[in-house]
Amino acid sequence: MNEAVWVLTLAAAVSAGTPLVFAAVGEILAERSGVLNLGVEGMMLLGAVTAFLAAAASGSPWAGLLTGMVAGGGLAFVHAFLSVTMRANQIVSGLALVIFGTGLATFLGNPIEGNPLKPSVVDFRVPVLADIPVVGRILFDQDPLVYASWVVVGLAAFYLTRTRTGLALRACGESPETADAMGLSVARLRYAHVVVGGLLAGAGGAYQILARVPSWSGAGTTAGIGWIALALVVFAAWRPWRALLGAYLFGAALAANFALQAAGVNAIPAEFLSMLPYLLTILVLVILSASSARKRLGAPAALGVPYAREER
């Protein structure tokens, strides 16, 4: 493999990992508040289809991004309503979100199936930095949303560890009783962070259609990366910076197909290369649970448990 190919591969890994960055950071915020939202795949897919429709209608990818985020946030609001207000089983509610989101997205996307999207996101070379050998090509010759994802990660990390609301959020996820006794509104915090998680998942889905895949192809547009993002949250131990690193690792697996074909490796059938990210994710989850079976490192203690003041 010559140098140019592996540099291009790593650059592709960064781009492939970017939807995962958005979705995983969003899920980290939701889960830190104590709400498990398994509906990431549904929010991403709805975000992708609405982003396509809005971008095609307005001619602007940014309008697409915004619409995709709103759609993801809207779907997340449904989950917040079901799991916080209605105290439904969060696992079942999350699954319902995936099924409904996928159904609605494929329904809305039926007329545009296979259509290419004209106004996509254009790459932006960061001056000076992009001229650094190798690193410049991998990190600083990307589209603006890649840079935006770093800002999101930085903000989320700062917010979680250095702000008062971030502290309140973590209290809410570790011990909602304590947060309640402190005078914090558990319901309000959970609603807010589940919805923000949805906005970010919607952004991830929008990125997928605006920058990654050439056309809308139904549920195959996201092809399970929402689930990979969920696994990534566990891998990252609920920390944004680790999620960024993990996302590029999984992005490399997603981009491996491209890399091996570019390198002229035809011995492995394309279908097996496509299985790679899913198998890698499963392997990582199994290894993580084997090594931290006793402590569930970093998981918010009240994750997935509905909170009702009168029943504590």
Next chain:
Amino acid sequence: MQLRLERRLEKTHAGHRVLVTVLSILAALVLGAVFLSLTGASPLLVYPEMFRAAFLSWYGITDTLAVAIPLILTGLAAAVAFRMQLYNIGAEGQLYVGAILGSWAALALAPQLPKPLAIFVVFLFGAIGGALWVLPPALAKAWLGTSEIITTLLLNFVALYLMRYLIFGSASFWRDPATTNFPQGKPLPEEAFLPVLGLTRVHFGLAVALLAAVLLFVLFSRTRFGYDVRVVGDSPGAALYAGISVRRTIVVVMLISGSLAGLAGAGEVAGIAHALDPAGLAVNFGYTGIIVAALARSSPFGVVVVAVLLGGLQNAGTALQSIPGGGGVPVEVSFMLQGAILLCALAGELFIRYRLKTRQSVVAEILEPTQQKSGSATTERAQP
């Protein structure tokens, strides 16, 4: 006046539960109507047409039943695991692998066997395929505590690519050598065809599915194992003290769940497609099974009823495309409505577990503690 939720202490009537479910379905139809209108279709035309296509003709009803067959099996697959608070959402992939092994048995073994035995072998291999596919997540869950939700789901994609590889990616045993330009599955020998009801698409898989529902009902309500499953699901700690092997129970329940999904796959290849047909199999039977189980509250007979209802919805979605009155409504309308029904049913669930009270009535109860009902509730709670 302020509203507040209060947990119901007594068990709700079956009639109350059915009413809530019916209301949830109505609410979902209203929600669906909003999206139908958004795409320019008229719900007032589409809904009656869907109902007619699914239930009001002999052809429609039998097709609905044919779609319900795999849904009963995947619904039971999800329900078995739900009973133990396990979430096997890999029925989709287990169905594919069941179809792969089932069609292998049909191609390789069935020609040498008498028909009844051939059909038995096809279903047997289908079940083995589903069970094999769920085994790694089951073992990881039982011994390492790995969440089975993500692992079972991700294996769906792996199974899908495996099935595509066998037909599109290689000159495998499953591929029809006669079709090189547009690859297809090799036609199964007639010995493996499931008997059908008259000229309809309702095949012998219906009997298998109904038998599975009865067996599961007996297993859960009449056997020691069924009791163990409930104990492990409600309280793994208590199960440990009672001498129940939690690990063994997890693995066995997951294997039962996987083999049910595998049976669905075998039924589809031997009863409908008569070949391994990736496009025909990948129509969300596994995911819809989760909705079936959730709406049926994991009751085996409930699964049968709900599977027929959702089968009708899926069948109607397909039929709408070819009907002039369908107005170009895409087949995905049924998936959208199924998802909406599940969401609304979840919200409705609250009214089964809780009752809605106004602040005034709560105050009244405190002021008059001698009231019969609240009095008995307090003594009940006071007991250790």
